[in-house]
Amino acid sequence: MIKRRSPVPFERERSERFLPFVIGAMTFLGALAVVLLFTLDAAMTRWRADLRDTLTVQIPATKEAGGERAEAVLAIVRATPGVANAQLVTYEEVERLLEPWLGKGSAAKGLPIPILIDITRAPGATIDRAATERQIQKAAPGATIEDHGTWLNRLVRLALSIQLVAAAIVMLIGAAAIAVVVFATRAGLAVHHDAIEILHLIGAQDAYIAREFQTRALSLGLRGGLYGLALAAVAIAVFTAALPDLSVAPAFRFSPDGRALVALVLLPVATALIALLTARHTVMRALGRMP
Amino acid sequence: MIRFEKVGLRYGERPEVLRGVNFDLSAGSFHFLTGPSGAGKSSLLKLIYLALHPTEGRIILFGRDVAKVPRRELPWLRRRIGVVFQNFRLLGHFSAIENVALPLLIKGAKRQEVETHVIELLRWVGLGERVAAYPATMSDGEKQRVAIARAVVGRPSVLLADEPTGNIDPDQAIRIVHLFEELNKLGTTVVIATHDQNLIARYNHHPVLHLERAAVRRHDPLSPVTALAAAAAGGVRSHD
Ligand SMILES: Nc1ncnc2c1ncn2[C@@H]1O[C@H](COP(=O)(O)OP(=O)(O)O)[C@@H](O)[C@H]1O
Numbered sequence A: 001m002i003k004r005r006s007p008v009p010f011e012r013e014r015s016e017r018f019l020p021f022v023i024g025a026m027t028f029l030g031a032l033a034v035v036l037l038f039t040l041d042a043a044m045t046r047w048r049a050d051l052r053d054t055l056t057v058q059i060p061a062t063k064e065a066g067g068e069r070a071e072a073v074l075a076i077v078r079a080t081p082g083v084a085n086a087q088l089v090t091y092e093e094v095e096r097l098l099e100p101w102l103g104k105g106s107a108a109k110g111l112p113i114p115i116l117i118d119i120t121r122a123p124g125a126t127i128d129r130a131a132t133e134r135q136i137q138k139a140a141p142g143a144t145i146e147d148h149g150t151w152l153n154r155l156v157r158l159a160l161s162i163q164l165v166a167a168a169i170v171m172l173i174g175a176a177a178i179a180v181v182v183f184a185t186r187a188g189l190a191v192h193h194d195a196i197e198i199l200h201l202i203g204a205q206d207a208y209i210a211r212e213f214q215t216r217a218l219s220l221g222l223r224g225g226l227y228g229l230a231l232a233a234v235a236i237a238v239f240t241a242a243l244p245d246l247s248v249a250p251a252f253r254f255s256p257d258g259r260a261l262v263a264l265v266l267l268p269v270a271t272a273l274i275a276l277l278t279a280r281h282t283v284m285r286a287l288g289r290m291p
Numbered sequence B: 001m002i003r004f005e006k007v008g009l010r011y012g013e014r015p016e017v018l019r020g021v022n023f024d025l026s027a028g029s030f031h032f033l034t035g036p037s038g039a040g041k042s043s044l045l046k047l048i049y050l051a052l053h054p055t056e057g058r059i060i061l062f063g064r065d066v067a068k069v070p071r072r073e074l075p076w077l078r079r080r081i082g083v084v085f086q087n088f089r090l091l092g093h094f095s096a097i098e099n100v101a102l103p104l105l106i107k108g109a110k111r112q113e114v115e116t117h118v119i120e121l122l123r124w125v126g127l128g129e130r131v132a133a134y135p136a137t138m139s140d141g142e143k144q145r146v147a148i149a150r151a152v153v154g155r156p157s158v159l160l161a162d163e164p165t166g167n168i169d170p171d172q173a174i175r176i177v178h179l180f181e182e183l184n185k186l187g188t189t190v191v192i193a194t195h196d197q198n199l200i201a202r203y204n205h206h207p208v209l210h211l212e213r214a215a216v217r218r219h220d221p222l223s224p225v226t227a228l229a230a231a232a233a234g235g236v237r238s239h240d
């Protein structure tokens, strides 16, 4: 006969039903930011692994065949300390690389295509890029050697700043969520003032009354978090499906690595916990002002 | 059991509601607290049930100076004081049995454990048939009895009632005072605030605390008529 229900009549109050939707929207944005963060992180790891130990020599195209010059440069490079491997990029490979831009066929045939040599650095070794460049320029004027490290560093810096922005967004959303829960809880305290006072006067401890509010906030927060996550999952699925058509670099595709999935699953849990703790703190403070 | 020492109370910057109030209510006593409307009866009860702090003086409950009790221990003091509030103050979304069980539930009792006891208590106040009724469907007399059952369910040593006969017909009122007397016989200290002089006259075997012009005068139950006459003359600041 004694039903299991809260002495604070939350169900009768409609004003706080907006909370799951607001928290849902926040979680959605937060999830996208988290995905961005981890996608970039994974991409950077891949770039580093792919590019850290490679350099490229570029010999400008000339009227006459470049075979001789290429052989000479290759010999110099192979003799340079720190070089583990150096390989001429074949004409077919260059053609394949250019294909997306120039189309299939032999469109590249008429173009002055530079000769490329891929260099792999020995692990842990350093190559004196400037000195090597001077050396190869004797054999092939205009030849340059490009260290991907510089380019990579710039890319990493860009990615890091995007990550920083994403992290800031996540924190901003967290702060906004706290503010929303504070306001909703304060509104709840005002609306349910009578029930709270009755509980207080018949000897309920502050923690008991706060528990009613924090349980409520936890459930609303969790619901909102799950709404947001579900929406984010749909959005990510749509993005992932749409990306290949936009032919954006594969690095920007969301590959659900373990950490990202864990972070995404933890997001609604974190939202619910933030709601719980915020509600508890707000209620305890308000009750502390009662005699 | 309940001692006021030079207790003063004011709300904000307004004039004092209570000034230099002294009295000592012994355990197991039964008092009426009376005085004209606005005299401060409700305020005095609130001081006892710890809804207000006095602006001056000391209140000693169960031998403890209330001002020195840490805030987190106050709930335990409140649980020893049952209050029948003016306007009942029942939870509208709780049935009679749930309202009455509440003081036990907040102490951590299990719902099934308390059910029998609560139903018994509702039967005692004459609401055996209304156990599952909601306040909105009850008469004021019924609500008052639910409020009384809630006030006593935790077996408090002190029972306070603020105008418990205010909104109900005389027959119901007599019934309710009778419940208080029964509890008093079981050892509960009772204080009933009322401005109803007929009620006090009817139960003139109980001492009366008369509140007027911010002070309290205690009247001997053996001479209620003179006491009331003295009170009507008014304005006499007094001690216990
Ligand atoms: N919360 C309050 N704030 C300000 N004044 C109050 C408050 N409660 C009561 N008062 C004032 O204190 C005086 C005593 O009120 P109260 O204790 O309710 O008297 P009674 O119960 O005897 O009618 C009245 O003048 C009333 O206006």
Ligand SMILES: [Mg+2]
Binding pocket: B041, B042, B043, B086, B162, B163
């Ligand atoms: Mg009153």
